[in-house]
Amino acid sequence: MLDLAILGLLQESSMHGYELRKELATKLGAIRAAISYGTLYPTLRRLRGAGWIIEAGEAAAGAEEVPPLTSRRGRVVYKITAEGKERFAELLARAGPETYEDAGFGVHFAFFARTDRATRLRILEGRRRKVEERREGLRDVLARATERLDAYTLELQRHGLDACEREVRWLEELIANERSGRAPEGRPSGSPQEEDSPPPPGSTRDIPERP
Amino acid sequence: MLDLAILGLLQESSMHGYELRKELATKLGAIRAAISYGTLYPTLRRLRGAGWIIEAGEAAAGAEEVPPLTSRRGRVVYKITAEGKERFAELLARAGPETYEDAGFGVHFAFFARTDRATRLRILEGRRRKVEERREGLRDVLARATERLDAYTLELQRHGLDACEREVRWLEELIANERSGRAPEGRPSGSPQEEDSPPPPGSTRDIPERP
DNA sequence: GTGCGATGTATCGCGCCGATACATCGCACG
DNA sequence: CGTGCGATGTATCGGCGCGATACATCGCAC
Numbered sequence: 001m002l003d004l005a006i007l008g009l010l011q012e013s014s015m016h017g018y019e020l021r022k023e024l025a026t027k028l029g030a031i032r033a034a035i036s037y038g039t040l041y042p043t044l045r046r047l048r049g050a051g052w053i054i055e056a057g058e059a060a061a062g063a064e065e066v067p068p069l070t071s072r073r074g075r076v077v078y079k080i081t082a083e084g085k086e087r088f089a090e091l092l093a094r095a096g097p098e099t100y101e102d103a104g105f106g107v108h109f110a111f112f113a114r115t116d117r118a119t120r121l122r123i124l125e126g127r128r129r130k131v132e133e134r135r136e137g138l139r140d141v142l143a144r145a146t147e148r149l150d151a152y153t154l155e156l157q158r159h160g161l162d163a164c165e166r167e168v169r170w171l172e173e174l175i176a177n178e179r180s181g182r183a184p185e186g187r188p189s190g191s192p193q194e195e196d197s198p199p200p201p202g203s204t205r206d207i208p209e210r211p
Numbered sequence: 212m213l214d215l216a217i218l219g220l221l222q223e224s225s226m227h228g229y230e231l232r233k234e235l236a237t238k239l240g241a242i243r244a245a246i247s248y249g250t251l252y253p254t255l256r257r258l259r260g261a262g263w264i265i266e267a268g269e270a271a272a273g274a275e276e277v278p279p280l281t282s283r284r285g286r287v288v289y290k291i292t293a294e295g296k297e298r299f300a301e302l303l304a305r306a307g308p309e310t311y312e313d314a315g316f317g318v319h320f321a322f323f324a325r326t327d328r329a330t331r332l333r334i335l336e337g338r339r340r341k342v343e344e345r346r347e348g349l350r351d352v353l354a355r356a357t358e359r360l361d362a363y364t365l366e367l368q369r370h371g372l373d374a375c376e377r378e379v380r381w382l383e384e385l386i387a388n389e390r391s392g393r394a395p396e397g398r399p400s401g402s403p404q405e406e407d408s409p410p411p412p413g414s415t416r417d418i419p420e421r422p
Numbered sequence: 423g424t425g426c427g428a429t430g431t432a433t434c435g436c437g438c439c440g441a442t443a444c445a446t447c448g449c450a451c452g
Numbered sequence: 453c454g455t456g457c458g459a460t461g462t463a464t465c466g467g468c469g470c471g472a473t474a475c476a477t478c479g480c481a482c
Contacts, residue, residue: 229429
């Protein structure tokens with residue numbers, strides 16, 4: 001899942017770790033806390049080992065290489081490779097069970113602008129199914145276990161149930177929009193926003209194949 | 212965090228692993244998926260090693276011990292010890308930073324019926340603070356990065372922001388209730404429920420301060 | 423009588439986290 | 453002028469928790 005996010009960001013522009021973490025935080029801020037360095041660096045090493053990214057040293061190609069006089073470590077800029085772009089596309093299109101989990105879904109959704117419509121629909125529907133199951137589970141507990149559970153636990157379930165219902169409604173809206181071929185415009189609560197031509201259906205010209 | 216939940220459930224009644232997992236799933240269903248056995252069994256072993264729980268063999272004390280004729284493994288029933296109860300009380304009252312994280316908060320909240328009022332308030336307020344910070348972060352991104360992020364990513368942020376605002380309101384209500392000395396009765400959306408005397412103020416006779 | 427789903431215990435590899443360490447840079451404050 | 457502190461920056465380590473996997477028993481439906 002992290003792979004997807006990192007590859008996706010590096011496809012927009014090369015970055016070093018620290019920067020990557022910040023970008024990740026704003027892009028995924030809605031679904032998870034900032035990623036830990038204890039996760040980031042090992043992951044970068046793994047991606048590098050797989051050949052999906054390479055290090056593009058601070059000093060550009062022509063420079064003096066920065067002699068190892070002091071143990072100057074300097075920032076390491078990472079750059080996505082052609083294989084990395086392929087991998088990204090593969091991960092984008094793939095939709096396993098964990099794609100519908102909270103974290104997985106969030107990451108996929110964050111890159112929907114680069115995903116084709118069919119996949120977007122598949123993922124939105126899978127997620128909806130998942131959340132509906134969760135919702136049913138909570139309803140059952142609330143209906144059956146009212147006697148066995150204390151007031152606080154029940155309140156927690158109610159709050160969770162509410163969140164599920166809300167998310168299902170949200171997903172339903174998104175799905176309807178996808179089917180009618182619109183990007184997620186139309187602000188959640190109606191506001192006097194001009195309906196400027198939103199990026200036409202499958203557009204959001206992305207992955208310019210590197211000029 | 213798991214320790215708290217397991218100790219809490221075992222305090223209500225002794226159980227074997229499988230059962231524990233199911234109880235955990237209904238008690239914490241609102242905040243997390245069912246716990247994996249790959250987590251549960253090692254955790255039980257750890258708790259056992261610490262002396263907080265003991266195995267109470269299937270065959271009760273007086274029975275024949277079930278000779279190891281076949282490699283009959285049988286279910287292992289776990290029982291909380293006196294030290295375990297102390298530990299539970301300690302964990303209940305403790306409120307570190309991770310108590311305000313999604314998972315940690317949920318577990319603590321699920322055992323609020325056994326928590327004293329002062330601690331409940333402390334935790335609710337800590338959680339509120341946490342969620343407010345998250346909310347501010349999302350607001351900033353939505354206000355500043357509107358140009359840099361695509362429509363889908365923005366929609367994700369909006370949905371996350373909405374969830375934060377909702378949770379803050381929920382917490383606010385709970386805090387107000389605590390201050391006015393009521394258990395979380397009064398169903399979220401008003402309903403014609405008789406206001407039967409809910410457990411009087413600080414009641415829900417819990418943690419009798421350990422006499 | 424046999425096969426299948428629920429019950430039940432257990433391990434393994436690995437992703438990810440929080441704590442920690444260490445180094446450089448810019449700049450504010452005395 | 454220095455000094456110290458917060459932001460930038462890279463990296464490791466111990467440990468929790470997950471999903472996959474294995475294996476065994478029990479009740480019951482077909």
